[in-house]
Amino acid sequence: MQQSEALIAALEGADDAMMFASGMAAASAVFQALDKATHIVASQVMYWGLRAWLKGIGRFGHTITFVETSDLDAVRAAVRPGETGLLWIETPSNPLWTITDIAAISEIAHAAGALLCVDSTVSTPILTRPITHGADVVIHSATKYLNGHSDVVAGALAVAARTELWDRIRDIRAEIGATLGPFEAWLLMRGVRTLHVRVKTQSGTAARLAERLVGHPALSSVLYPGLETHAGHDIAARQMAGGFGGMLSIRLKDGAANAIATAAQVKLWKRATSLGGVESLIEHRASIEGEGTPCPSDLLRLSVGLEDCDDLFLDLIDALSKSSRR
Numbered sequence: 001m002q003q004s005e006a007l008i009a010a011l012e013g014a015d016d017a018m019m020f021a022s023g024m025a026a027a028s029a030v031f032q033a034l035d036k037a038t039h040i041v042a043s044q045v046m047y048w049g050l051r052a053w054l055k056g057i058g059r060f061g062h063t064i065t066f067v068e069t070s071d072l073d074a075v076r077a078a079v080r081p082g083e084t085g086l087l088w089i090e091t092p093s094n095p096l097w098t099i100t101d102i103a104a105i106s107e108i109a110h111a112a113g114a115l116l117c118v119d120s121t122v123s124t125p126i127l128t129r130p131i132t133h134g135a136d137v138v139i140h141s142a143t144k145y146l147n148g149h150s151d152v153v154a155g156a157l158a159v160a161a162r163t164e165l166w167d168r169i170r171d172i173r174a175e176i177g178a179t180l181g182p183f184e185a186w187l188l189m190r191g192v193r194t195l196h197v198r199v200k201t202q203s204g205t206a207a208r209l210a211e212r213l214v215g216h217p218a219l220s221s222v223l224y225p226g227l228e229t230h231a232g233h234d235i236a237a238r239q240m241a242g243g244f245g246g247m248l249s250i251r252l253k254d255g256a257a258n259a260i261a262t263a264a265q266v267k268l269w270k271r272a273t274s275l276g277g278v279e280s281l282i283e284h285r286a287s288i289e290g291e292g293t294p295c296p297s298d299l300l301r302l303s304v305g306l307e308d309c310d311d312l313f314l315d316l317i318d319a320l321s322k323s324s325r326r
């Protein structure tokens, strides 16, 4: 496990890294380690499982405000100097792929005496190293791109500087038994060896797919930060080097039923949760996230794997034509 921690720390340009038994274990350890009742500001659009868990954060004595963190004024308005101890952002955010400006948010956080934690699962250290943009802590669901083979559940934290908080996180990891197992650590290192090749290929394919899908008569929008029309494109271009990631979403003009029907028609894309593996996945996220999700019901999330771009495109186009009236 220590070898995998040294690897993640080096990739993130971090002072230290810690591996966990899952991404959720890594994320929740940060909140549990806050030493006093703290106000937290977090992205409204983020991994739904963490958002659901954070809604009950009051039992640890903390309060939380969810905001659209791509809107810096909204973040400034939500932060309470002296009270807010932690800003938590996810960029690109799952599953709308909005972009939050890490450097700008780190300034807001630090001016208020708060820490900034960035969930960089989707960007990976190949595209973004949040610590170089001012983040204090970086979190990954290593289950996703870092491992890349959909056969490990793991989490990672990387830290800009070792602090008392970092020591408490280490204690919590041991106390609650959230340490990564040695076999998983070994598998993870196997996966990280091809991280740069996978992420660059997946980003390239996702970008080509997004461009080709724009304007399709069955779609109302294509959500991908690599598109110049994307609201966060310029910020993404600044903080993501060498690509915009392998995740995109499409919204269907004919609504939820049509989106579900499309996901049922694909042959090469697999209908499954998770993301960041070598196989391409498609999912109707609103069905998974349930009531209260900010995810529109007409949205399909696409995790681009390593298959041929033309094959993926034709499979999707075929499914759209079979399920759509357009």
Ligand SMILES: Cc1ncc(COP(=O)(O)O)c(C=O)c1O
Pocket (backbone or CB within 6 Å): 022, 023, 024, 025, 047, 049, 050, 090, 094, 119, 121, 122, 140, 141, 142, 143, 153, 154, 155, 274
């Ligand atoms: C962006 C993001 N962060 C954190 C998690 C949680 O990670 P894990 O599934 O490894 O617990 C996920 C899982 O889907 C995720 O997508």
